[in-house]
Amino acid sequence: MKNICKYLSIALLCLLPTFAHAGEAQDMAADPVLEKRMIGLADKLRCLVCQNESLASSHAELAEDLRREVRELMKKGMSDDEIKDYLVARYGDFVLYEPPFKRYTLLLWVGPFALLIAGLAGLMLQLRKRKQAAPETQLSAEEAQRAAELLNSKDPQA
Amino acid sequence: MKRFWPFILFVVLAGFLYVGLYLNPREVPSPLINKPAPMFTLAQLHEPSKQFSPSEMKGKVWLLNVWASWCVSCREEHPVLMALAERNIVPIYGLDYKDKREDGLGWLAKGGNPYTMSMSDNEGRIGIDYGVYGVPETYVIDKDGIIRYKQIGPVTPDSLRETILPLVAGLQAK
Numbered sequence: 001m002k003n004i005c006k007y008l009s010i011a012l013l014c015l016l017p018t019f020a021h022a023g024e025a026q027d028m029a030a031d032p033v034l035e036k037r038m039i040g041l042a043d044k045l046r047c048l049v050c051q052n053e054s055l056a057s058s059h060a061e062l063a064e065d066l067r068r069e070v071r072e073l074m075k076k077g078m079s080d081d082e083i084k085d086y087l088v089a090r091y092g093d094f095v096l097y098e099p100p101f102k103r104y105t106l107l108l109w110v111g112p113f114a115l116l117i118a119g120l121a122g123l124m125l126q127l128r129k130r131k132q133a134a135p136e137t138q139l140s141a142e143e144a145q146r147a148a149e150l151l152n153s154k155d156p157q158a
Numbered sequence: 159m160k161r162f163w164p165f166i167l168f169v170v171l172a173g174f175l176y177v178g179l180y181l182n183p184r185e186v187p188s189p190l191i192n193k194p195a196p197m198f199t200l201a202q203l204h205e206p207s208k209q210f211s212p213s214e215m216k217g218k219v220w221l222l223n224v225w226a227s228w229c230v231s232c233r234e235e236h237p238v239l240m241a242l243a244e245r246n247i248v249p250i251y252g253l254d255y256k257d258k259r260e261d262g263l264g265w266l267a268k269g270g271n272p273y274t275m276s277m278s279d280n281e282g283r284i285g286i287d288y289g290v291y292g293v294p295e296t297y298v299i300d301k302d303g304i305i306r307y308k309q310i311g312p313v314t315p316d317s318l319r320e321t322i323l324p325l326v327a328g329l330q331a332k
Contacts (some may be wrong), residue, residue: 048291049291051183051184061282062291064281065281065286069253069283069286088189090189090190090286090289091186091188091189092187093189101238109213
């Protein structure tokens with residue numbers, strides 16, 4: 001009986017740190033699932049202050065405020081797309097790392113592929129032209145024999 | 159003609175890069191232009207027991223200037239706003255953004271107060287609704303409460319003379 005008491009109290013003492021931890025970083029620890037979802041979304045959003053950092057990794061004060069905002073909108077039950085729309089309505093498409101497909105982003109999305117196709121077309125034309133410029137020649141029997149001799153000889157110097 | 163193609167391509171590319179040199183990546187066009195100014199009710203900075211809402215400004219053209227005591231560029235802008243306030247052309251309302259009340263009051267007491275009224279946005283929530291990302295920012299709002307222009311960064315004598323004041327005059331004449 002005494003032993004059981006001893007082990008039980010040790011086991012309880014081991015649990016103590018988990019309670020101690022609960023007090024700090026409440027925002028993060030309060031709901032790890034929500035936090036994970038928030039970070040996942042914030043990764044796709046741009047911080048407007050530092051511009052080349054995502055909302056998830058930025059330490060700018062605005063980014064902190066916006067993460068808080070996103071967290072609260074998620075708690076309100078808004079979907080990721082709704083939250084994106086909410087931010088776009090305030091900050092414009094610039095907050096999205098992946099710009100939407102619109103009339104004025106057409107060049108951005110289609111441009112690289114158009115350039116690739118233009119390049120390939122140019123290459124094809126060039127190659128076809130070259131083929132026409134240098135028509136295939138027929139070897140005479142003598143030339144064919146000499147070519148075979150050169151190819152079959154073991155000494156490349158011969 | 160054929161041998162000039164690489165040169166033509168170079169000129170086009172150089173043209174793009176040259177224009178790019180003078181674009182300011184900090185100036186992100188606001189989606190709020192020509193949209194109704196977001197509504198809010200905030201405590202006044204000087205008299206926190208009283209509140210202010212943009213709906214009170216119906217029928218007037220006004221400027222909403224986002225400022226803070228901790229904002230460095232606001233120091234540059236401050237004399238411009240003071241001079242504008244003296245000319246009595248258009249009322250300037252201030253949004254004290256993410257600031258402590260006493261700091262905001264101290265800054266206005268020391269440097270002068272160009273604002274008809276200031277509101278405290280301690281948490282920065284109204285700032286988010288207005289898409290504020292770099293203080294100072296200034297909005298021109300028309301008689302119907304529609305945002306017509308947003309100045310990102312300090313108002314300068316040039317931007318005032320060339321853009322803001324002509325726009326205000328046009329909106330007031332409507």
